[in-house]
Amino acid sequence: MKRTRIKEIFSQKKEMEVYICCWIRTNRAQAQFGFLNVNDGSCLTNLQVVYDSKLSNFEEISKFRVGMALGISGKVVLTPTMKQPLELHATEVTLLGDCPEDYPIQPKRHTREYLRDVAHLRPRTNLFHAVFRIRSVAAMAIHSYFQKNGYVYVHTPLITCADCEGSDQMFKITTLNMENLPKTEEGKVDFSKDLFGKQAFITGSGQLHGETFAMAFSDIYTFGPTFRTENSNTQTHANEFWMIEPEMAFCDLEGLMDIEEEMLKYVIRYVCNECAEEIEFCDQFVEKGLKQKLLDLVNSSFVRISHHDVVDILLKSKQNFEFKPSYTDDIAKEHEKYITDYFNGPVFITNWPKDIKAYYMKLNPDGETVAAVDLVVPHAGELMGGSQREEKLDVLLKRMEECHISKEGMEWYLDTRRYGGCVHSGFGMGFERLIMYLTGIENIRDSIPFPRTPKNCKY
Amino acid sequence: MKRTRIKEIFSQKKEMEVYICCWIRTNRAQAQFGFLNVNDGSCLTNLQVVYDSKLSNFEEISKFRVGMALGISGKVVLTPTMKQPLELHATEVTLLGDCPEDYPIQPKRHTREYLRDVAHLRPRTNLFHAVFRIRSVAAMAIHSYFQKNGYVYVHTPLITCADCEGSDQMFKITTLNMENLPKTEEGKVDFSKDLFGKQAFITGSGQLHGETFAMAFSDIYTFGPTFRTENSNTQTHANEFWMIEPEMAFCDLEGLMDIEEEMLKYVIRYVCNECAEEIEFCDQFVEKGLKQKLLDLVNSSFVRISHHDVVDILLKSKQNFEFKPSYTDDIAKEHEKYITDYFNGPVFITNWPKDIKAYYMKLNPDGETVAAVDLVVPHAGELMGGSQREEKLDVLLKRMEECHISKEGMEWYLDTRRYGGCVHSGFGMGFERLIMYLTGIENIRDSIPFPRTPKNCKY
Numbered sequence: 063m064k065r066t067r068i069k070e071i072f073s074q075k076k077e078m079e080v081y082i083c084c085w086i087r088t089n090r091a092q093a094q095f096g097f098l099n100v101n102d103g104s105c106l107t108n109l110q111v112v113y114d115s116k117l118s119n120f121e122e123i124s125k126f127r128v129g130m131a132l133g134i135s136g137k138v139v140l141t142p143t144m145k146q147p148l149e150l151h152a153t154e155v156t157l158l159g160d161c162p163e164d165y166p167i168q169p170k171r172h173t174r175e176y177l178r179d180v181a182h183l184r185p186r187t188n189l190f191h192a193v194f195r196i197r198s199v200a201a202m203a204i205h206s207y208f209q210k211n212g213y214v215y216v217h218t219p220l221i222t223c224a225d226c227e228g229s230d231q232m233f234k235i236t237t238l239n240m241e242n243l244p245k246t247e248e249g250k251v252d253f254s255k256d257l258f259g260k261q262a263f264i265t266g267s268g269q270l271h272g273e274t275f276a277m278a279f280s281d282i283y284t285f286g287p288t289f290r291t292e293n294s295n296t297q298t299h300a301n302e303f304w305m306i307e308p309e310m311a312f313c314d315l316e317g318l319m320d321i322e323e324e325m326l327k328y329v330i331r332y333v334c335n336e337c338a339e340e341i342e343f344c345d346q347f348v349e350k351g352l353k354q355k356l357l358d359l360v361n362s363s364f365v366r367i368s369h370h371d372v373v374d375i376l377l378k379s380k381q382n383f384e385f386k387p388s389y390t391d392d393i394a395k396e397h398e399k400y401i402t403d404y405f406n407g408p409v410f411i412t413n414w415p416k417d418i419k420a421y422y423m424k425l426n427p428d429g430e431t432v433a434a435v436d437l438v439v440p441h442a443g444e445l446m447g448g449s450q451r452e453e454k455l456d457v458l459l460k461r462m463e464e465c466h467i468s469k470e471g472m473e474w475y476l477d478t479r480r481y482g483g484c485v486h487s488g489f490g491m492g493f494e495r496l497i498m499y500l501t502g503i504e505n506i507r508d509s510i511p512f513p514r515t516p517k518n519c520k521y
Numbered sequence: 522m523k524r525t526r527i528k529e530i531f532s533q534k535k536e537m538e539v540y541i542c543c544w545i546r547t548n549r550a551q552a553q554f555g556f557l558n559v560n561d562g563s564c565l566t567n568l569q570v571v572y573d574s575k576l577s578n579f580e581e582i583s584k585f586r587v588g589m590a591l592g593i594s595g596k597v598v599l600t601p602t603m604k605q606p607l608e609l610h611a612t613e614v615t616l617l618g619d620c621p622e623d624y625p626i627q628p629k630r631h632t633r634e635y636l637r638d639v640a641h642l643r644p645r646t647n648l649f650h651a652v653f654r655i656r657s658v659a660a661m662a663i664h665s666y667f668q669k670n671g672y673v674y675v676h677t678p679l680i681t682c683a684d685c686e687g688s689d690q691m692f693k694i695t696t697l698n699m700e701n702l703p704k705t706e707e708g709k710v711d712f713s714k715d716l717f718g719k720q721a722f723i724t725g726s727g728q729l730h731g732e733t734f735a736m737a738f739s740d741i742y743t744f745g746p747t748f749r750t751e752n753s754n755t756q757t758h759a760n761e762f763w764m765i766e767p768e769m770a771f772c773d774l775e776g777l778m779d780i781e782e783e784m785l786k787y788v789i790r791y792v793c794n795e796c797a798e799e800i801e802f803c804d805q806f807v808e809k810g811l812k813q814k815l816l817d818l819v820n821s822s823f824v825r826i827s828h829h830d831v832v833d834i835l836l837k838s839k840q841n842f843e844f845k846p847s848y849t850d851d852i853a854k855e856h857e858k859y860i861t862d863y864f865n866g867p868v869f870i871t872n873w874p875k876d877i878k879a880y881y882m883k884l885n886p887d888g889e890t891v892a893a894v895d896l897v898v899p900h901a902g903e904l905m906g907g908s909q910r911e912e913k914l915d916v917l918l919k920r921m922e923e924c925h926i927s928k929e930g931m932e933w934y935l936d937t938r939r940y941g942g943c944v945h946s947g948f949g950m951g952f953e954r955l956i957m958y959l960t961g962i963e964n965i966r967d968s969i970p971f972p973r974t975p976k977n978c979k980y
Contacts, residue, residue, distance in 0.1 A: 065771060067671065067739070083739075083771035085941045103738035103770070104671055131771075131943035158771070159912070159943035166940075182730075182933040183940065185737035194734070198674040205664050212526060212563055215657040219971040220679075220746055221692075221761050223978045233680075233694040235723065237750045240693060240702065240710050251699050257750060257760065258978035264694065264723065271641075271971060271980065275653070278644035279562035280526070280542075287679055287745060291696045291716060301716065302680050311562070312524060312542035312590075312617070453618070474641040474980050481625075481642065482544045484590035484618035512678040512730060519682045519717035521730065521933050 063135065069104035071138055075147060081135045082150070083158065084109070085186070088169045091124035098123075098152075100132065106191055106339045110149040111136065123155050128169055129186075131159030174508055181512050182521060189347065192340035193509060196333060197497050203332035204285060204306055204493075207325050213281040213308065218268030220287065223260050224471050232263035233289055264289045269307050269488060270422075270475050273451065276309040276486055277478050283308040285493075293516050297505045300494065302514040309488035315424075315433045315450045318487040319410050322437055322446055323364045330356050333500055341500075349502025355441060356500070362407040369393070369414045369431070372401055379404075390415045393436075395443055402440040411436050421465040424450035425457055435489075442499045448489025455479040522594065528563035530597055534606060540594045541609070542617065543568070544645070547628045550583035557582075557611075559591065565650055565798045569608040570595065582614050587628055588645075590618030633967055640971050641980060648806065651799035652968060655792060656956050662791035663744060663765055663952075666784050672767065673738040676745065677727030682719050683930045691722035692748055723748045728766050728947060729881075729934050732910065735768035735945055736937050742767040744952075752975050756964045759953065761973040768947035774883075774892045774909045777946040778869050781896055781905055782823045789815050792959055800959075808961025814900060815959070821866040828852070828873045828890070831860055838863075849874045852895075854902055861899040870895050880924040883909035884916055894948075901958045907948025914938040 063081040071080060084100035087108050095114035102109075111134055113123050126132070136152040166180050167187060177184040184190040208215065221235065237257040238244065244252040253261040268284040275282045284307040292299055310321065334341055334356060345352040369389075376387035376397050385394040393401075393411065401409050413431040416423070423432035433450035452458040458479055462469060469476070497509040507513040512521045522540040530539060543559035546567050554573035561568075570593055572582050585591070595611040625639050626646060636643040643649040667674065680694065696716040697703065703711040712720040727743040734741045743766040751758055769780065793800055793815060804811040828848075835846035835856050844853040852860075852870065860868050872890040875882070882891035892909035911917045917938055921928060928935070956968040966972040971980045 069671065083943070085736075103673075103740070129941045131941040133771075159941045161941045162939065182733040182936060183737075185734055191737065194675070195673055195738075197676070198668070198672075201674050201676075202664055202668045205661055209657070209661045212528065213657075214562075214654055215660050216653070216970055217656070217660075217746070217763055219761060219969075219973055219980070221748070221973045221978060222980075224980065233696060234699060235692040235694050236699070237692060237752075240695070240699075240720075243699065243702075257752060257975055258973070259976040260978070261699075262978055274641040275644055275970065277544075278642075278650065279654075281562070287676070289680070293696075293716060302678060304676055312592075477641060480621065482588045482590040482618045482620045484542070510678075511675055511734065514678055514680045514717070516716055517718040519680060519719070519721055521678070521681075521683065 067104035068100075068102045068107075068109045071109065071148070071150070072105060072107060075140070076138070077140060078138050079136070080138060080150070081133065082109070083131070083133050086126055086128050086130045086132060086161075088128065089124075089126050096124055098126070098132075098134075098155075100134070101191075103191070106188060106195070106343060110146055111152050111155075112149055113152040113155055117152065117155060119155065122157075126155075126157070127161050127163060127165065129161030129165040129167065130157060131161075132156065133158050174505065178507055178513075185511075188343060190508075192337075192343045193497070193501050193503055194511065196337050196340050196344075196501055197509065199336045200329060200333050200496060200500060201285070201493070203329040203336075204283075204325075206332065207328045208281075208283045208308065211281065213283050214275065214279040216268070216272060216275045216282045216284050217286065218271035218284050218307075220264050220289075221258075221262055222265045223258060223262050224270075231266055231291055233291055235262050235264055266290055267305070267307065267490070269309065269490065272307055272309040272488065273478050273486065274474070276311045276488070277482065277484075280311045281308070282310075295516055298495070300506050300510060300513050300515055303506070303510065304493035306491045306493060307488060309486065311484055311486045313450075313487045314485055315412060315435060315487060318448055318450065318489060319364070319366060319412075319435060322410075322435075322448065322489055323408075326437075326445070327360050329496070330360050330500070334360075344501045344503075352502045359408060359439065364408040364410055364437070365405045366410045366412060368412050372397070372409075372411050375404060376400060390417065392418050393438075398438045398443045402438055406440070408437060408439040408445075411438060416461075419449070421461040421467050422449075422451050422458065424452045425461065433487075439499065442495070445495055445499060446489050446491045448487065450485065450487040453479055453483045453485055455483070526563035527559070527561045527566075527568045530568065530607070530609070531564060531566060534599070535597070536599060537597050538594075539597060539609070540592065541568070542590070542592050545585055545587050545589045545591060545620075547587065548583075548585050555583055557585070557591075557593075557614075559593070560650075562650070565647060565654070565802060569605055570611050570614075571608055572611040572614055576611065576614060578614065581616075585614075585616070586620050586622060586624065588620030588624040588626065589616060590620075591615065592617050633964065637966055637972075644970075647802060649967075651796075651802045652956070652960050652962055653970065655796050655799050655803075655959055656968065658795045659788060659792050659955060659959060660744070660952070662788040662795075663742075663784075665791065666787045667740075667742045667767065670740065672740040672742050673734065675727070675731055675734045675741045675743050677730035677743050677766075679723050679746065679748075680717075680721055681724045682717060682721050683729075690725055690750055692750055694721050694723055725749055726764070726766065726949070728768065728949065731766050731768040731947065732937050732945065733933070735770045735947070736941065736943075739770045740767070741769075754975055757954070757957075759965050759969060759972050759974055762965070762969065763952035765950045765952060766947060768945065770943055770945045772909075772946045773944055774871060774894060774946060777907055777909065777948060778823070778825060778871075778894060781869075781894075781907065781948055782867075785896075785904070786819050788955070789819050789959070793819075803960045803962075811961045818867060818898065823867040823869055823896070824864045825869045825871060827871050831856070831868075831870050834863060835859060849876065851877050852897075857897045857902045861897055865899075867896060867898040867904075870897060875920075878908070880920040880926050881908075881910050881917065883911045884920065892946075898958065901954070904954055904958060905948050905950045907946065909944065909946040912938055912942045912944055914942070
C-alpha cells in the first residue's frame, strides 16, 4: 500500500484506510491498549495512533521506544469530541528502524544550547521543525516574488580572485600543500602553482557580478551562501550565511524602497499562509506576539526619512543614549530601536554620510551623502541595506581612489559604467536575519541547519 | 510615467502609450526617419522603435550607437502585415547611458570563445540571454517541484572540517597568513590558530548533512554551490558548480527512480512552458532538434535495467568499443550512448558493482552489488546519480573500513543509523549538466555566469 503523509491525513480529515511511515514521539502503553504519538516530518502536529491487544505484536509495540521508525497500517477515525480532530486505529504496526534508550531527543524540553550540540538531531524537535520549515518556505517565497516579477536568478561565483572587498574579510582558498608551500625566488608563496594560477578567495558578496547581469536583464537577484572571516562570537554573526542580492537597472533610490517594501510584505504574507501552524507555534513558544508583529508589518506603510532627520529626532529626544547621535556617524542599535518606536513601524533611513558607506554608492548632489538606504524594523533593527549605485565612471573612479580600492582586476566592473551604464540600484538582505525576524529566534545559530562560527565547525 | 517592460508590450499586444528603458541593439538611420532595435532584458525579442525627423533631437538619435541606454516614450502600434507584430512610434527619446564605438558586443556573430573572455558582457547577446534565463527558470522549476511535493529545502554547510570525502578533492580554506603560517612544536601548520581551531575545507556535497534532515522531515532537498579541485580542462568540468541533492526517508531504489523521472519531466515541461521563446532560439541556433528531444523525453517511459544486464547487451552488441564492457567496471561514455540508442530513450542503470561505488550505498543481498542508480539520457549521458543508502549500522561500518573512510568526526552521520534509522534514498544532479541538456550548450563554461576552471578565475 502506498504511503500516506500525515499532513495529507489532517488536511483530508475523513475516514480512510492508510499506511504511514513515521517516528515515535511518545508511547503510552496500558494493559489492553496504548497510544503512540508519531510524526513523519510532513507537518508539525503529531498523529495519535491507537493500538490494542488484538494486534499480534501488542506486547512488543507496548515497549517501543521514542525515536523508533515505524510502518503503520490502519483506519483514520474522526474524533470531533476530543482535543485532536482525528486518530489512527492501527491494524498493523511494523518496526522499520530501532532506537536505543539513550536517544538524545527525549519528549521533554531541551535547552537550545544542548540542541546546538546535536544539530544533526535537533530538526526532530518541534521548535526546529518549525524554524527549518519556515526557512525552507521563506526561501521559496523569495524565489516566487522575484520570478513572478520577471527577475533573473543569477548564480554569481563564490570563488574569486578579485581582492576588491579587502582580502582580510575573505577566506583564502588553496589546493597547495599547506605543510610545504611552493615559494618564489623572493621567498613568497608561489600562487602561480595554485589551481587558478593566483591567490583565490571565497567571497562575501555577489553584488558586483550581479550588477553586470542587471545591465543585460534589467532585473536580477542572487540567493546563495556568503562568507565572512569575522572572529566575533555574537548572537547575530556567523561565518557562513545566505544572502539575497537583487539589482535593478533604471531604478533609483525611491524605486528601490518600493521594491524592498513590496518584497518583504510578500514574503511575510507567503510564509504566514504556508506555515500557519509553524508561525502559531513560534508565537506561543518563541516570541509572544509574533503573529501580531508580522501582521502589523504587512499592514504598515514604511516611513522614509533621511539619516540627517533621524539624527535630528534622536538629538531632540533627550534620551540618555550610550552612543551620542551624530550627523556623520552610523546609527547604533539603541537609535534604531528609538526610531522604530518613534514611528511605531518600519523605517527606511536614507542618504547616509559618504564616509561610512561603500565606494560604489551614488554620491548625492551635496557631495557629502550617498543615496544609500537601510531598512530598520521594530524588534529586529536592520533587515536590508541597499543603495543607488554610482553610475558615473569618473565619480566612481574618484571614490575608489578615496577609499583605497585598487582598480586592478576591476576593469570588468568598471565596464558596466562604460558601456550603456545607467541609473541602477540594489540591496542585500541577510537570509538568517529574515528567518530570525519570522520566527522570533534570537540566536543566528538556531536559524541555520549547521552553523559555522569561530572555533565551531562540527559536523 | 511608469516604466513598461518590453515583455509586457508583446504580451498585451495592443495600442497604448508607454515609456520604456532599454539598450540599443541596432540603429538604422535614414534621412527622414530611423529604426532602433532595443532590448530591456525582459524578453529575448527586440522591440522595433520608429523615430522620425519631427523629434527635436532627431539628428542626435540618428547617431546613437549600439549599447547605449535610452528612455523612450511613444505609442505602441500594431503592425499585423509586418514581420513583427507591433512597433513603438517614439515621441521622445532620451539618452540614459552612453556607449563608445569600441563596445565589445557588436550586432554580429561573436564566437563563444570570444564571449567567454567578456563574460560580464555576454548576457547582452541573444544566446546568453536565452541560456541564463533558462538557467534561472530551471532553478525555479526545481524549487517548485520539491516545494509542491512537501520537501524541505535545506541549506547544508559549505565549510566543513569533516575529511570524509578525501581532502584531496576539496579546497582548503584558511584565515591564517599564508606567507607566515604559525607552526606547532613538531613543525606542522598550527591549525588550532585558524578561525575554526582546526583545518577546514569547502565541500563537494551536502548529502551526508541532508540525510540527517531526511530523518526528521522525510523529504528534503539541497540546492547550492559545490566545489571540486579537479585539475582537468574538459567541456564538462568546472571547479565551482551547483548541485541538487534530494534525500527521502522510507524510500527505496524503485521509489527513488519514480521521483527522479517525475522531477525531470516536471522541470522540462516547466521550462518549455515558461521559456518557449528561449528554447525556440536554442533549437534554431544551438542544437537542431532540441525541442523534439525534450518533448520525446517528457513522453518517454524510462527503462530500468541492471548494470549486469546492460553489460550483457553491450557484449552481445558486437560493437567495436574502445573500452571493453565488463561486469565489474564502470560504463564508458560510448556504452552509455549505445544503451540509450538501443532503448531509444532514457535508461536507469541499477545495481552496480560495489567496488566502483561509494561506501554509503546499500549493499544488495548478493554481497557484490549496491543499490545505486545512474540515469543516462540520449545526447547527454549521465544526468543524475543516486542510491538507496546503507541503513544498517554494522554493514555501513564494515563498508567504511573496506573503503578506508575514517570514523573520526563522523559520529553524527552514524547517528542517523543509530536513532530511528530507516530505509532511505537520495540522488544528486549537477545543475549545469541539466542546463546543457536543456539548451544544447556543449561547454559547461557557457552554462555558468562566471565559470571557474583551472587557471581561469577572471572577474
